[in-house]
Amino acid sequence: MAEFDLAIRNGTIITAADTITCDIGIRGGRIVQLAERIEGAAREVDAKGLLVMPGGIDSHVHLDQESGPEIRMADDFESGTRAALAGGNTTVIAFAKQEKGKSLRACVEAYHKKANGKAMIDYGFHLIVSDPTPGVLNQELPALFQDGCTSFKVFMTYDDLVLNDRQLLEVFAVAKRERALVMVHAEGYDTIKFLTEKLESEGKTAPYFHALSRPQLIEREATHRAISHAELIDVPIMIVHVSGREPMEQIRWAKSRGLRVYAETCPQYISLTADDLKGEDLAGGKYVCSPPPRDRDSWAAIWEGLKDGTFQVFSSDHCPFYFDSEAGKKHPKARQSFRYVPNGIPGIETRLPILWSEGVAKGRISANDFVALTSTNHAKLYGIYPKKGTIAVGCDADLVLWDPNRKEIIRQEILHHGSDYTPWEGFAVTGWPVMTIARGKIVMDDGQVLAKAGDGQFLARDISPYAEKAA
Ligand code: URP
Ligand code: ZN
Ligand code: ZN
Numbered sequence: 012m013a014e015f016d017l018a019i020r021n022g023t024i025i026t027a028a029d030t031i032t033c034d035i036g037i038r039g040g041r042i043v044q045l046a047e048r049i050e051g052a053a054r055e056v057d058a059k060g061l062l063v064m065p066g067g068i069d070s071h072v073h074l075d076q077e078s079g080p081e082i083r084m085a086d087d088f089e090s091g092t093r094a095a096l097a098g099g100n101t102t103v104i105a106f107a108k109q110e111k112g113k114s115l116r117a118c119v120e121a122y123h124k125k126a127n128g129k130a131m132i133d134y135g136f137h138l139i140v141s142d143p144t145p146g147v148l149n150q151e152l153p154a155l156f157q158d159g160c161t162s163f164k165v166f167m168t169y170d171d172l173v174l175n176d177r178q179l180l181e182v183f184a185v186a187k188r189e190r191a192l193v194m195v196h197a198e199g200y201d202t203i204k205f206l207t208e209k210l211e212s213e214g215k216t217a218p219y220f221h222a223l224s225r226p227q228l229i230e231r232e233a234t235h236r237a238i239s240h241a242e243l244i245d246v247p248i249m250i251v252h253v254s255g256r257e258p259m260e261q262i263r264w265a266k267s268r269g270l271r272v273y274a275e276t277c278p279q280y281i282s283l284t285a286d287d288l289k290g291e292d293l294a295g296g297k298y299v300c301s302p303p304p305r306d307r308d309s310w311a312a313i314w315e316g317l318k319d320g321t322f323q324v325f326s327s328d329h330c331p332f333y334f335d336s337e338a339g340k341k342h343p344k345a346r347q348s349f350r351y352v353p354n355g356i357p358g359i360e361t362r363l364p365i366l367w368s369e370g371v372a373k374g375r376i377s378a379n380d381f382v383a384l385t386s387t388n389h390a391k392l393y394g395i396y397p398k399k400g401t402i403a404v405g406c407d408a409d410l411v412l413w414d415p416n417r418k419e420i421i422r423q424e425i426l427h428h429g430s431d432y433t434p435w436e437g438f439a440v441t442g443w444p445v446m447t448i449a450r451g452k453i454v455m456d457d458g459q460v461l462a463k464a465g466d467g468q469f470l471a472r473d474i475s476p477y478a479e480k481a482a
Contacts, residue, residue: 015043015052017451022058022412026065026402027383035063037408040450045404056446056453058412064382065401066101066409066447067363068389070137071251071275071326073355074105075125079171082353083338085331085429088129089464091359094428095329096132096454096462098360099444101409102399102470103132104389106164108139111171115140115151119160123469130467131460132449133409135393137194138163140182141172148185156189159471161394161478164194164251167233168301169354173200179240187246192392192475194249194275197233197258198225198302211348218295221349222285222303230302231257238265238272247271247478249392252328254280254302255309259316266321273392273477275324278358278365279304280313283434296340296352298434300330314375317384323392325384327362330355331430357430361421363411365435367442372415394473412446419443427460 015036024031024045036044036052074091078084086094088105095103107122109115115138126134138160140147152163165182166172174182186193206224210216215223234250238261241248250262253276265272283304288295298304316322332353333339344351363385370376376384390400398407419425421435447455454462 013051013053014038015049016054017408018049018052018055019058019063019410019412020049020055022061022063024063024402025378025382027379027387030379035402035410037451040408040452042402042404042406042408056412061445062378062413062415063402064411064413065386066411066449067099068102068386068400069095069100069327069329069359069362070104070324070389070393071277071328072103072105072359073330076106076108077110078353081338081342082332085333085339085357085431086329087429088126088134089131090427090429091329091331092131092134092467093460093462094360094426096447096449097427097458097460099363099411099413099447100359101132101411101447101449102134102395103359104135104137104393106139107136107160109141109147111142113142115147116155119155126469128465131454131462131464132467133470134467135395135470135472136160139172140165143174143178143182148181152185152191153189156191161472161474162192162194164196166196167237168196168198168200168203176236176240179237180244183240183244183246186478187244190474190478192249192478193246194251195237196252197230197237197250199229199233202229202232207350216348218293218299218349218352219285219288221299221352222288224349225301225303227255227257227305230254231261234258234261238270241272242270247273249273249275251275252277252302253322255305256312259312259321262321271477274316274322275326276313276316276322277326277328278362279328279356279434281310281369282365282438287434293341293345296345297334297432298356299340299349299352299354300328300356301354317370317376322384323388325362325366326389327358328355329357329359331357331428333430334432336431356434357428358434360426360428361433361435364419364421364440364443365438367413367415368440372441392475392477394475395470408448408451410448411444413442414445415442417441417443417445425458
């Protein structure tokens with residue numbers, strides 16, 4: 012019997028810390044040897060001329076999520092993870108959303124049913140707390156943390172999700188007590204409502220006005236408020252999908268005060284602008300997400316933050332809807348007002364090529380930074396490191412073989428997600444995943460998906476070291 016199931020030969024290995032040339036020996040789904048030369052494996056892959064990196068971890072994805080009575084999400088756990096692995100990812104952390112008035116535990120069980128037998132790569136769940144009753148705060152959350160859902164998201168906006176300040180404080184206090192990592196959607200509910208009604212009363216109802224209803228100052232104010240609440244409770248927080256300079260200034264201010272405030276940004280904030288929402292016949296709806304894409308000055312600000320450590324993670328915020336469907340962006344009421352266009356865009360498959368192309372290929376960040384931002388830091392923050400997120404003996408053999416020189420034009424026809432469009436149609440990239448290996452199995456080879464539904468396993472995550480007092 013061969014000593015290794017698989018050997019990756021002659022590749023250049025990139026981790027968040029190092030760049031080395033060596034072979035990788037894999038057995039039983041794990042990396043068991045790194046050596047100058049590994050021979051006699053049952054199967055060999057020649058990675059000469061390619062980079063070998065930890066598989067992408069996308070820690071912000073929405074799959075098969077309840078999105079309102081008439082709206083249907085375009086990806087379930089099968090199509091969503093298929094698209095993820097085609098884009099070089101080996102792990103996703105999706106949201107398990109509590110419906111107001113329902114038990115969080117029952118909601119999480121429903122998400123387990125949605126994912127089990129369907130996911131093609133490993134997955135975890137962040138909880139979404141929308142109804143923090145005493146039962147949720149004192150019984151359900153602690154039990155769910157024990158079960159490996161060690162992070163949760165709270166929203167400062169959206170009718171069906173918003174928590175008021177008192178509720179935010181109560182939930183933050185539970186996070187502190189239980190050492191859970193809280194993710195915050197920082198946009199102010201009342202200010203958005205006020206501006207939305209004002210715009211509508213002026214007849215400004217097209218998708219473009221979605222961007223004007225949620226200016227950066229609304230994100231800035233909510234970011235500051237979330238930070239203040241976190242300081243009061245003395246709990247770390249992660250501000251997700253940060254879109255530009257103004258919220259970043261609040262995050263930097265918090266860090267300068269020694270507060271543990273972490274931050275995430277996404278491809279839409281380095282490559283799309285509010286002008287993309289201007290398309291005719293609801294086409295602007297393809298870009299409606301929250302916070303909305305900003306402008307080129309914001310892209311420059313985000314790059315500063317990606318370079319100086321303001322951001323720990325670069326996620327997709329994949330939240331896929333159909334464009335040409337009444338169950339999606341063309342909801343029957345979407346012509347009445349932008350407020351009826353479902354918020355969210357698909358991006359799980361294009362996250363890595365966009366960051367590589369705009370970041371590494373253009374000399375803005377190093378390949379090691381790329382690995383940190385797309386994989387290692389996600390694993391560390393969300394309690395799955397070093398099983399996931401690096402290349403070392405004993406880790407899961409989750410790898411992406413990357414061609415740094417391959418040029419592609421992003422097009423709907425080459426993608427694997429469920430949506431009927433991509434916001435990056437026609438976007439040129441340099442750098443593309445050519446093989447994805449998940450727990451030692453080749454799951455994508457030159458665009459061909461080889462994984463089966465159900466190959467992915469639920470990841471019960473550890474307590475985040477970043478949620479610990481001394482981190
Ligand atoms: O528009 C967005 N981002 N939709 C997804 C839900 C969220 O807030 O992350
Ligand atoms: Zn959000
Ligand atoms: Zn999201």
